[in-house]
Amino acid sequence: MRTAKQIACDGWLQVLRIGTLLSVACLQACSTTELLTVPDVQSFGVTDKGQVQHVSKAVPGLTVMTLNMAHGRGDSFHQLLQTTDTTLGNLEAIAAMLNREQPDVIALQEADGPSFWSGNFNHVAYLAERSPYSWAVNGQQVAGIGLVYGTALLSGLELQQPQAITFDPSLAMIRKGFVVSTIDWPGQPDVQVDIVSVHLDFSSEYTRRQQARELIAVMRDRGRPMIVMGDLNTDWHPENSTVRLITDELDLNPHNPEAQGLETFPFSGKRLDWILLSKNLEFSSYRVVADVLSDHLGVVAKVVLKKPAEYALATY
Numbered sequence: 001m002r003t004a005k006q007i008a009c010d011g012w013l014q015v016l017r018i019g020t021l022l023s024v025a026c027l028q029a030c031s032t033t034e035l036l037t038v039p040d041v042q043s044f045g046v047t048d049k050g051q052v053q054h055v056s057k058a059v060p061g062l063t064v065m066t067l068n069m070a071h072g073r074g075d076s077f078h079q080l081l082q083t084t085d086t087t088l089g090n091l092e093a094i095a096a097m098l099n100r101e102q103p104d105v106i107a108l109q110e111a112d113g114p115s116f117w118s119g120n121f122n123h124v125a126y127l128a129e130r131s132p133y134s135w136a137v138n139g140q141q142v143a144g145i146g147l148v149y150g151t152a153l154l155s156g157l158e159l160q161q162p163q164a165i166t167f168d169p170s171l172a173m174i175r176k177g178f179v180v181s182t183i184d185w186p187g188q189p190d191v192q193v194d195i196v197s198v199h200l201d202f203s204s205e206y207t208r209r210q211q212a213r214e215l216i217a218v219m220r221d222r223g224r225p226m227i228v229m230g231d232l233n234t235d236w237h238p239e240n241s242t243v244r245l246i247t248d249e250l251d252l253n254p255h256n257p258e259a260q261g262l263e264t265f266p267f268s269g270k271r272l273d274w275i276l277l278s279k280n281l282e283f284s285s286y287r288v289v290a291d292v293l294s295d296h297l298g299v300v301a302k303v304v305l306k307k308p309a310e311y312a313l314a315t316y
Contacts, residue, residue, distance in 0.1 A: 061284060061304035062186060065103035066197070066229035066273055069094065069110050070294030071118045071149065084119040090293070091123060095130035097291050098154075101300055102132070105183065106154040107197030107229035110294075113138060113148030124152045132156060139164030139179035141199075150177060151197040151230065157183045159195075165218060167211040172201045178215055182224065185305065193281070194222055198230035200242060208234055208242040216249045225278035227303060228252060231296060235270045243274060252276040255286040255301065262288055264297045275301045282306050 073079035074090040098106065112123045124136050133154045141150030141164075150166075153159060159181035166177040178198035185191035198215060201207040219226060228250070234242050236257040247254055254276055256262070264273040273296055277283065281303050289298040 060187070061302050062105065062193075062227075063101075063103045063300065063302050064105050064107070064195070064227055064229060064275060065098075065101065065289075065298055065300040066107040066231070066275060067094070067109070067289075067298035068199070068231040068273065068294055068296035069108050069112075069123065070296065071110050071112050071115070072123050073118070073294065075292050075295055078117075080117040087119045088126075091126050092130070093291070094293050095127050097289065097293060097298070098127065098131045098133075101289065103300055104156050104186070105195050105227075106133075107195070108152040108154065109197060109199040109231045111138070111149060111152040113140065113143075115148050116146035124154065128154060135159040137162040137164070137179050137181050139166075139177055139197075141166045141175050141177040151179045151199050153179055153181055153195060153197050155181075155183065155195075157186070159183065160192075163218070165214065167214050171207045171210050172203070174201070176201055176211060178230065180219070180222070180226075182222075188305070191305065192224055193278075194219065194224045194226040196226060196228040196230070198228060198232070200231070200233045202233045205234060205238070205240060205242065208232070209240070209245055212242045212246050212249075216246065219250055225280050226250070226252070227278075227281065228276040229274065229299075231273050233272050235272060243276075247276055250276075251279055253279065253282075255283045262286075262299075264288055264299060265295065266297065267295060272296065273299050275299055277303060280306050 071079040072087040072090050073082060076082055079087065108124065112118045114120045114122060124138055128136055133156055135155040135158055137153045137159050139150040139152060140148055142148065160183065162179065162181040164177065164179045166175055169175050176199045178196055180194055180196045182192050182194050185193055200211050228246065232243055236243050243254065246252065254274060263269050263271050283301055284304050285302040287300060289300055291298065
């Protein structure tokens, strides 16, 4: 039987959660979000790193990863309730994982610029300085009143023609969006692929579907093969799943969407984080990273080009 002290503690934690969520929502609603069409591509130490492009590996293909960084809070309750030293330690753990896994391109969500609640420094730049990445694109889906954060890409390959999109702010109190950039396929500069980092609303499937339609409209116009990665905040099983909508409308393939053991959000046991590929690309490997770096688990995949005959058969 639970004691009165335990019940009182749980009640206080619930009040704290609600209060924190409301305060954050108010800050975000009042903030002025900059709608970026061509954000700055930030280059971190290209000369010092010798323009390292660690995609030149024995095994051909591209290694990609997606991770919701949770504003650098690790698996704690909220970044506002921890010290800057704790945030730095959490980012060091992410950097260590990136150096171990060595993905060529990483899609990040809840990636902070200088924000009062997470140490007032750029988390993406911090990771780039501690890992072999020379290119980054930051999308500021929220920017104002001491908060700067959104989606981002880190890459060892040049990120070309970047765009950052904020979804219609009337759809949700907490603003979401995506960034997209083009890369030349390793060893085949005549093949260009678009890489997306996207974050959809957590609270409403209807809102997610509306946001997904904005993503679909932009990506169709770019006219390239694509790798769409990110926290879609929904799994495969509902018939109206936003993952299904995106794959159907953009003609993308998920990796084994019915599989067990690929859950990325331990709290609910659901698969919320996805990597989706155009038909002329295929997975040669796919796994969930076990490191507990936020409330989400990262996903890493090796992607290869299909041979022309295989691609023609797949699209027949």
